[in-house]
Amino acid sequence: MDGYIWLIPSFPAVGFILNGLLGKRLPRHFVSFVGCLSVLASFIVSLAFLLELLKLPPEARILEGDVFEWIVSGEFSTAVGFRIDPLSIVMCLVVSGVGFLIHVYSVGYMHDDPGYPRYFTYLNLFVFMMLTLVTANNVLLMFVGWEGVGLCSYLLIGFWYEKDSASNAGKKAFIVNRIGDYGFLLGIFLLFVTLGLRGVWTLNFAEIERHRELLTAQAPLITLLFFIGATGKSAQIPLYVWLPDAMEGPTPVSALIHAATMVTAGVYMIARLHFLYDMAPQTMYVVALIGVLTAIFAASIGFAQYDIKRVLAYSTISQLGYMFTGVGVGAYAAGVFHLMTHAFFKALLFLGAGSVMHALAGELDMRKMGGLRRYLPTTYWTFFVACLAIAGIPGFSGFLSKDEILWRAFSSPHGGLFIYCVGLVTAGMTAFYMFRLLFNTFHGGERLDPHVRHHIHESPKVMTVPLVVLAVLSVVGGYVGVPHVLGGEARFERFLEPVFGSAETEARSTSLELSLMALSVVVALLGIYIAYRYYVAKPELARSFVERHERLFATVHNKYYVDELYGFLFVRRLLQLGAFLKRFIDEALIDGIVNGIGYFLRGIGGLIRFLQSGYVQAYAFSIVVGAIVVIGYLLIRVIP
Amino acid sequence: MLEVPATLFLLLSGVLFVVGAIGVITRRNGIVVFMCIELMLNAANLAFVSSTRLTQGLEGMVFVFFVMAVAAAEAAVGLAIFVMIFRLKGTINVDEINLLKG
Numbered sequence: 011m012d013g014y015i016w017l018i019p020s021f022p023a024v025g026f027i028l029n030g031l032l033g034k035r036l037p038r039h040f041v042s043f044v045g046c047l048s049v050l051a052s053f054i055v056s057l058a059f060l061l062e063l064l065k066l067p068p069e070a071r072i073l074e075g076d077v078f079e080w081i082v083s084g085e086f087s088t089a090v091g092f093r094i095d096p097l098s099i100v101m102c103l104v105v106s107g108v109g110f111l112i113h114v115y116s117v118g119y120m121h122d123d124p125g126y127p128r129y130f131t132y133l134n135l136f137v138f139m140m141l142t143l144v145t146a147n148n149v150l151l152m153f154v155g156w157e158g159v160g161l162c163s164y165l166l167i168g169f170w171y172e173k174d175s176a177s178n179a180g181k182k183a184f185i186v187n188r189i190g191d192y193g194f195l196l197g198i199f200l201l202f203v204t205l206g207l208r209g210v211w212t213l214n215f216a217e218i219e220r221h222r223e224l225l226t227a228q229a230p231l232i233t234l235l236f237f238i239g240a241t242g243k244s245a246q247i248p249l250y251v252w253l254p255d256a257m258e259g260p261t262p263v264s265a266l267i268h269a270a271t272m273v274t275a276g277v278y279m280i281a282r283l284h285f286l287y288d289m290a291p292q293t294m295y296v297v298a299l300i301g302v303l304t305a306i307f308a309a310s311i312g313f314a315q316y317d318i319k320r321v322l323a324y325s326t327i328s329q330l331g332y333m334f335t336g337v338g339v340g341a342y343a344a345g346v347f348h349l350m351t352h353a354f355f356k357a358l359l360f361l362g363a364g365s366v367m368h369a370l371a372g373e374l375d376m377r378k379m380g381g382l383r384r385y386l387p388t389t390y391w392t393f394f395v396a397c398l399a400i401a402g403i404p405g406f407s408g409f410l411s412k413d414e415i416l417w418r419a420f421s422s423p424h425g426g427l428f429i430y431c432v433g434l435v436t437a438g439m440t441a442f443y444m445f446r447l448l449f450n451t452f453h454g455g456e457r458l459d460p461h462v463r464h465h466i467h468e469s470p471k472v473m474t475v476p477l478v479v480l481a482v483l484s485v486v487g488g489y490v491g492v493p494h495v496l497g498g499e500a501r502f503e504r505f506l507e508p509v510f511g512s513a514e515t516e517a518r519s520t521s522l523e524l525s526l527m528a529l530s531v532v533v534a535l536l537g538i539y540i541a542y543r544y545y546v547a548k549p550e551l552a553r554s555f556v557e558r559h560e561r562l563f564a565t566v567h568n569k570y571y572v573d574e575l576y577g578f579l580f581v582r583r584l585l586q587l588g589a590f591l592k593r594f595i596d597e598a599l600i601d602g603i604v605n606g607i608g609y610f611l612r613g614i615g616g617l618i619r620f621l622q623s624g625y626v627q628a629y630a631f632s633i634v635v636g637a638i639v640v641i642g643y644l645l646i647r648v649i650p
Numbered sequence: 651m652l653e654v655p656a657t658l659f660l661l662l663s664g665v666l667f668v669v670g671a672i673g674v675i676t677r678r679n680g681i682v683v684f685m686c687i688e689l690m691l692n693a694a695n696l697a698f699v700s701s702t703r704l705t706q707g708l709e710g711m712v713f714v715f716f717v718m719a720v721a722a723a724e725a726a727v728g729l730a731i732f733v734m735i736f737r738l739k740g741t742i743n744v745d746e747i748n749l750l751k752g
Contacts, residue, residue, distance in 0.1 A: 630675055
């Protein structure tokens with residue numbers, strides 16, 4: 011079956027081509043059909059590969075197949091080749107599974123949009139690129155997918171391009187991502203050259219892993235450069251600024267690209283190259299530190315946002331920070347586990363927010379909501395489940411994955427008390443801002459605009475069914491990874507062991523782990539209680555708090571003025587540089603050279619222009635004179 | 651019968667050619683210029699025929715037919731052009747027509 015891995019990404023590619031070329035001329039049913047089924051087909055093939063993998067003994071669970079030679083140069087050659095192992099199959103299932111649900115949801119959500127075929131074209135292209143990214147067997151093809159998802163992200167953020175804010179957000183996302191990609195690219199170069207100078211010309215993951223000892227000296231720098239790429243794609247400090255703005259895109263896009271899949275590409279990449287990161291403890295520490303700082307920083311911004319999608323965006327950044335903390339302390343399996351559960355509950359949260367927007371004619375401000383649980387029961391219950399999952403309440407998937415990360419942050423030699431404490435505080439903050447969102451939106455008094463009021467309705471089945479499926483996944487998704495301490499078998503971790511190696515390096519202290527778990531549950535419940543007290547029991551408390559700490563609130567509400575700071579430090583300077591280059595290099599120098607050549611030639615032409623009088627007889631005369639001269643020359647010089 | 655030497659024919663052809671060329675250069679009326687061109691072509695024909703007489707070959711004769719055919723075609727096209735120019739400019743004086751001025 012190795013030779014058929016390319017099928018997984020190729021179904022959405024076919025969907026992309028069909029919808030892209032024919033979508034405008036065909037009925038909407040056809041577009042939806044192609045869009046959804048192509049992703050479903052990928053999901054089914056991924057499932058088949060999962061079963062295939064499970065049949066193999068754990069250490070043989072790598073299927074690899076090259077489709078064709080891509081670049082050959084001297085001793086170096088790289089192929090378009092795909093690889094399925096436990097890590098990539100998890101990613102494939104998440105991408106195609108969650109992707110399929112979101113495609114179905116989009117059929118309802120985008121129903122009246124004039125750009126319907128274009129939307130599904132981009133979405134299919136995205137799934138194609140994302141599946142290429144996760145199934146590639148070499149760094150170069152992975153980079154193709156990496157750039158491809160960035161492109162789709164740009165296209166879909168700016169989907170409503172007639173809106174200025176949307177097209178600006180798209181550009182911002184693209185440019186900030188390019189900064190990260192630059193680091194990624196430098197990392198590839200350094201990796202390639204370092205291996206090449208030692209006689210191994212390859213970029214294949216398995217080959218790199220086999221020759222990893224050649225990279226010992228360069229590993230910290232290479233991994234750091236790759237991590238810069240990850241901070242761009244996965245919205246970590248300092249390149250996180252594009253993700254909140256990316257909420258300008260359609261909500262299902264935010265769910266699929268900016269919550270569940272694309273933004274986790276950085277985590278996947280680190281997990282995929284974990285053998286390099288293992289050799290660079292300094293980088294690991296940087297990754298964990300950036301991760302945990304991003305987690306708490308973004309969570310604090312989430313406190314003071316009123317736009318429900320922005321709260322979710324900051325929550326995504328914060329949860330991605332958790333994942334990086336996980337991979338940074340060497341708990342790759344825990345990071346990927348959280349990636350998976352997060353994909354379920356965060357996609358659910360975004361789709362729920364989309365459902366609210368759908369009901370309220372696009373309203374996003376939670377100050378104009380409240381009491382919606384009566385009108386949107388399905389949305390409310392599924393949203394509630396997702397909030398419990400992200401807050402880390404026992405019994406829901408987020409609890410298991412987040413606690414695994416926190417425990418490993420505490421116990422791993424790469425981690426430490428500081429990282430653990432920050433992570434723990436963030437867990438409480440997460441619970442607070444998520445329930446603030448829930449209470450403000452669905453509980454309390456109605457603060458709806460009157461014209462929205464009579465329009466309000468629960469979303470159609472095509473939208474609520476994916477919500478319910480995702481809600482079920484948000485609950486049961488965690489049970490594949492119940493740790494030993496709770497009587498489980500940590501099946502998820504066991505499944506990923508062939509990739510990451512055995513995680514049980516240190517003896518676990520059961521009582522310590524249980525008490526830390528209890529501590530994080532207490533912190534989460536505390537966060538929920540505070541949110542309840544401030545927003546349901548005594549809403550005036552929140553109001554008076556904001557009034558008393560107006561300065562502080564404004565600072566947080568304005569995202570600590572980071573955008574303004576970046577604008578002042580970088581954007582303004584770059585614009586100045588651009589203006590300078592335009593005026594002096596482009597207009598003066600380059601245009602000067604081009605125009606100068608033109609003027610020069612025109613000048614020469616002017617000199618001999620008068621010969622071209624236009625009178626036939628003048629020409630005839632010159633012909634005759636010429637003939638006489640030639641004949642005369644022949645007569646005088648040649649013939650005698 | 652008195653044999654006229656071929657060189658006389660060639661001389662006549664040269665004279666005709668020069669007359670034609672001078673006409674082309676000096677005359678203002680387009681039709682006359684045209685006639686002068688015909689004169690030059692016929693001078694060339696005469697040169698062909700007389701040189702054929704010298705060499706007893708056939709090639710020159712064949713060329714004359716070609717030249718005559720081309721001259722006829724050229725006269726047709728040229729006169730049509732003059733008709734058009736006359737409609738456009740109201741004159742066929744070649745020194746008043748400089749549409750191709752650079």
